[in-house]
Amino acid sequence: MPTTALKLQTTDRVRGIAAALEEEIVLGWLMPRERLVEEDLAERLEVKRHVVREALAELERVGLIERVPNRGAFVKLLDPTEVRQIYSVREALETLAAEQIPMPAPARLLSQLEEIQGAHSAAVASGDARAAFRANMSFHEALFAACGNPHLVELIQAMAQKVHGARSITAASAEHLALARDEHLGMIEAIRAGDRPRLVALCRQHLGPSRDAYIAAVEPRFARSKSVGG
Amino acid sequence: MPTTALKLQTTDRVRGIAAALEEEIVLGWLMPRERLVEEDLAERLEVKRHVVREALAELERVGLIERVPNRGAFVKLLDPTEVRQIYSVREALETLAAEQIPMPAPARLLSQLEEIQGAHSAAVASGDARAAFRANMSFHEALFAACGNPHLVELIQAMAQKVHGARSITAASAEHLALARDEHLGMIEAIRAGDRPRLVALCRQHLGPSRDAYIAAVEPRFARSKSVGG
DNA sequence: GTCGCCATGATTGTCAACAATTCTGTTGAA
DNA sequence: TTCAACAGAATTGTTGACAATCATGGCGAC
Incomplete structure (x- = not known):
């Protein structure tokens, strides 16, 4: 052994x-x-x-x-068009899930999210990108699992996975990690307050930064390669 | 060679x-x-x-x-709960896609769907379950591909695939095949008429029969096995 | 007569060697 | 100098044999 x-x-x-x-x-x-x-x-x-x-x-x-x-x-190098399409689907799926999370939420869910977010915040504070990534994954899994449809959760995770290759830009950035942390905390608050519209809005917002950062970083390269003829 | x-x-x-x-x-x-x-x-x-x-x-x-x-x-033997969850997600995804199909639809799409449906109708008429299955797949792929987001299409297909194991009941049934054929024709008409609400409604309807047939066939077995202790 | 244990067989999981393919650098001629 | 052909290296794809694991059925003990 x-x-x-x-x-x-x-x-x-x-x-x-x-x-x-x-x-x-x-x-x-x-x-x-x-x-x-x-x-x-x-x-x-x-x-x-x-x-x-x-x-x-x-x-x-x-x-x-x-x-x-x-x-x-x-x-795989994702081209911006693809990234946009994927994020568009993610938005639809995550909105759908967020709308199905029971409100008021069970105390169990809140404490679970808080615990995970504790780990996430700690990782962000110490600059441990890997730990932050893992805690981030756990957070979203726990959050969306609350919608009650495991197959929807699976789809959400699959779509998130698809753009993992586009996340190296934000995954190690202190600003982006801090922003993600704050948004997570906001989601927990929204759930606690039973404020579904705010939760949904936060989920949608939450997707923006990493998408935009990637597109901003990659778009010019693609535009050039397309006109040159790649 | x-x-x-x-x-x-x-x-x-x-x-x-x-x-x-x-x-x-x-x-x-x-x-x-x-x-x-x-x-x-x-x-x-x-x-x-x-x-x-x-x-x-x-x-x-x-x-x-x-x-x-x-x-x-x-x-895999799908239990009714799972099937219900999957179909619920399918409904959301296919509705989403149907709402994004451009209206009025390009002539190209209509002729393509008509051609595929011709093959499907022929297969139904001759009772060729395998050919019907293939044409059916093609029809839905072509239909939803018109939404313009290939990743959404991929998801729709993935979810359809998941319940394939539950479709052996309807895949060879003459009544179900005839019903599917008629609904396909209805969808084509709705697209031609530019009647989006009708198209969306038909897509939703279209999912019902095979789901219900499977659940009806399997539910009692599961109910029993659950109470007995499986 | 029933229960538990071990031998046997069926099946999956692991491996290292071999074959086939593609890439790279060099040579030689125009 | 540039190009093409070729040889050699690097890498992937394929194969059959072997090891590990799990189900089955027989045997003995109680």
């Missing part, structure tokens, strides 16, 4: 590797267009190549990377 | 196998709870086991089958 990690089931290991790669993409360690070489990843993540292979297949299905036959996998 | 089929890229082959299995599930050849043995499938579909493995992973992701480690894959 290994000392540090106990043996996981294969499916879980694949999920774990996929999640690890996803984090590296979100945090900007793996940049768009960067090539993902199976054997290198296998060595770095201390796992066999075929496990990496499966993880890459999963990330491809999710839409975070692209794979071309016999040429390998690349972190 | 093989005589019948030329060599495909691996990714396409996986997709093909997954699609084939999906059809078999929809058409009721593979029943819920039925076990899917990798080696058997590999032999039957004339591919190597590891291709089947990837296809199963894809179907698991989509939600059509379940896999438990070291025990294999099973066709």
